[in-house]
Amino acid sequence: MNIFLKELKSHRKSLVFWSIGVFLMVVSGMFKYESLSSSGQPMNEMLEGMPKSMLAVLGIGEFDISTATGYYGLLFIYLLLMATIHAAMLGATIIAKEERDKTSEFLFVKPVSRNGIITAKLAAAFVNILILNIVTFVSSLVLVGKYSNGEVVTGDIVVTMAGMFILQLLFMVIGSSLAAVKRKSKTAASLATGVLLLTYVISVAIDLNENIEGFKYFTPFKYFEAKNVMFGGGFEFTFVLLSGVLIAALTVVTFIFYKKRDLNV
Amino acid sequence: MNVIEIKNLTKTYGKARGISDISFSVEEGEIFGFIGPNGAGKSTTIRTLLSLIYPTSGSATIFGKDTVQFAPEIKKEIGYLPSEVFYYDNMKVKDLLNYSASFYKKDCSKRIRELAEIMDLDLNKKIDDLSLGNKKKVGIVQGLLHEPKLIILDEPTSGLDPLMQQKFFELLEEENRKGATILFSSHILTEVQRLCNRVAIIKEGKIVTVEKISTLKENTYKKFKVETKSTLDPNYFNLAGVNKLEVKDNLTSFLFKGNINEVMRKIADIEITNLWIEEPDLEEIFMHYYEKEA
Numbered sequence: 431m432n433i434f435l436k437e438l439k440s441h442r443k444s445l446v447f448w449s450i451g452v453f454l455m456v457v458s459g460m461f462k463y464e465s466l467s468s469s470g471q472p473m474n475e476m477l478e479g480m481p482k483s484m485l486a487v488l489g490i491g492e493f494d495i496s497t498a499t500g501y502y503g504l505l506f507i508y509l510l511l512m513a514t515i516h517a518a519m520l521g522a523t524i525i526a527k528e529e530r531d532k533t534s535e536f537l538f539v540k541p542v543s544r545n546g547i548i549t550a551k552l553a554a555a556f557v558n559i560l561i562l563n564i565v566t567f568v569s570s571l572v573l574v575g576k577y578s579n580g581e582v583v584t585g586d587i588v589v590t591m592a593g594m595f596i597l598q599l600l601f602m603v604i605g606s607s608l609a610a611v612k613r614k615s616k617t618a619a620s621l622a623t624g625v626l627l628l629t630y631v632i633s634v635a636i637d638l639n640e641n642i643e644g645f646k647y648f649t650p651f652k653y654f655e656a657k658n659v660m661f662g663g664g665f666e667f668t669f670v671l672l673s674g675v676l677i678a679a680l681t682v683v684t685f686i687f688y689k690k691r692d693l694n695v
Numbered sequence: 696m697n698v699i700e701i702k703n704l705t706k707t708y709g710k711a712r713g714i715s716d717i718s719f720s721v722e723e724g725e726i727f728g729f730i731g732p733n734g735a736g737k738s739t740t741i742r743t744l745l746s747l748i749y750p751t752s753g754s755a756t757i758f759g760k761d762t763v764q765f766a767p768e769i770k771k772e773i774g775y776l777p778s779e780v781f782y783y784d785n786m787k788v789k790d791l792l793n794y795s796a797s798f799y800k801k802d803c804s805k806r807i808r809e810l811a812e813i814m815d816l817d818l819n820k821k822i823d824d825l826s827l828g829n830k831k832k833v834g835i836v837q838g839l840l841h842e843p844k845l846i847i848l849d850e851p852t853s854g855l856d857p858l859m860q861q862k863f864f865e866l867l868e869e870e871n872r873k874g875a876t877i878l879f880s881s882h883i884l885t886e887v888q889r890l891c892n893r894v895a896i897i898k899e900g901k902i903v904t905v906e907k908i909s910t911l912k913e914n915t916y917k918k919f920k921v922e923t924k925s926t927l928d929p930n931y932f933n934l935a936g937v938n939k940l941e942v943k944d945n946l947t948s949f950l951f952k953g954n955i956n957e958v959m960r961k962i963a964d965i966e967i968t969n970l971w972i973e974e975p976d977l978e979e980i981f982m983h984y985y986e987k988e989a
Contacts, residue, residue, distance in 0.1 A: 535747065538745070541768065
């Protein structure tokens with residue numbers, strides 16, 4: 431319990447900054463929506479003139495961004511990127527920082543098992559990503575609702591945020607497992623972010639080229655895409671299962687490898 | 696009873712670093728010195744005992760329990776001071792010590808205050824603002840606040856001024872009187888001699904010898920340097936136990952092992968202008984043990 435509280439405290443400041451970040455993202459996004467929708471020129475017409483690849487890279491894809499929910503679907507991908515980057519870095523650093531800051535000779539000589547330490551740290555990271563998710567959820571709910579002109583947005587926001595939370599968890603354990611496996615765990619955070627960007631690029635590539643659609647299993651960004659969960663019938667069972675299995679497996683990897691590894695002292 | 700028992704402990708990692716086939720034991724109530732130059736494997740051995748790293752082969756027990764299998768349990772009664780102290784910077788000394796205490800299921804607040812007073816440590820300072828010596832003091836208090844039965848110290852005196860060093864040694868002797876066993880690693884022979892009953896000497900990852908300090912002293916050389924008015928006959932100090940005799944103009948130097956009175960009598964018989972008798976430094980003791988092995 432003491433480690434858990436200590437970790438919550440030491441990540442408090444960074445969580446506040448990330449929360450402000452996502453809040454500003456939602457604010458500026460919806461502000462832009464307002465100015466676009468009030469400018470008179472129908473946005474869809476404007477977009478039709480753009481090449482499909484351009485739309486895919488921008489994440490616009492098939493969204494009808496003249497509606498608040500459609501626009502939110504576009505905004506969601508950026509919120510998702512922020513939240514998952516936060517989760518990946520948090521998962522990696524919360525494990526790796528004892529070695530990075532050379533405090534392992536303090537913590538790991540205390541009468542706690544390594545499993546106990548990992549459990550406390552992952553629990554603290556879990557609380558952090560949950561709070562960031564709630565902040566994103568509430569900001570979205572309030573601000574999208576404000577511009578939606580009576581459109582019902584709550585349901586859409588709930589499903590996208592649920593999807594985002596699963597991906598946050600997934601990237602958190604990708605980060606933590608990398609930090610647990612790598613002996614030079616200092617590099618785990620940058621590596622985890624690298625994995626994240628790579629999988630994101632793959633997801634964009636799939637949007638550009640339908641022939642490689644089979645790769646969608648390799649990139650979590652394809653698991654709960656806004657266009658599918660909002661407009662295409664909710665979560666796909668395969669992806670929920672796949673995420674669950676990956677999260678469980680990587681959690682186990684985190685525990686097992688960290689327990690067996692020599693600490694870098 | 697042996698508090699620490701190390702059996703054929705080997706740890707290899709990277710290229711040549713590590714320790715090989717280390718065996719020795721530390722008895723209850725002992726202050727045991729662990730001495731060797733930097734990089735000899737002292738910290739590696741200690742970190743293996745603490746399960747920060749795991750042995751490649753061999754094993755060790757503390758309080759009769761395997762150090763890997765029962766690590767969390769035995770650590771309840773271990774206090775450890777690492778050679779370099781690093782703490783969470785954004786904390787006050789008080790908060791760090793309370794955090795440390797929170798791992799042990801007893802009230803340590805009184806002991807923290809006592810120790811801080813002895814070591815003259817300001818509990819309200821931030822750790823970032825502390826000097827190296829003061830950080831070391833935090834380490835000392837942190838290692839002793841739960842009144843451990845086994846105290847493991849890795850080069851504890853670096854950064855401490857002589858006065859603090861003295862207080863620290865007194866503190867250790869007091870803990871020892873109360874029943875604590877101490878493993879004291881160092882590369883400074885004099886402090887080990889001052890404090891310890893027995894020592895293990897380690898060089899290049901291997902234990903060279905485990906000796907009582909008293910025996911070690913009897914067996915070591917003393918360095919003699921004699922300055923005379925005129926060049927001395929090289930055969931003048933031709934005694935049993937004299938080694939490496941060198942005569943350079945008016946300066947005669949040699950190593951001597953044995954009854955020191957014999958040499959002193961010889962010296963008293965000649966007209967000298969100056970005289971140095973030095974304890975051999977650690978390196979020379981190693982030389983002694985290495986020559987013996989070769």
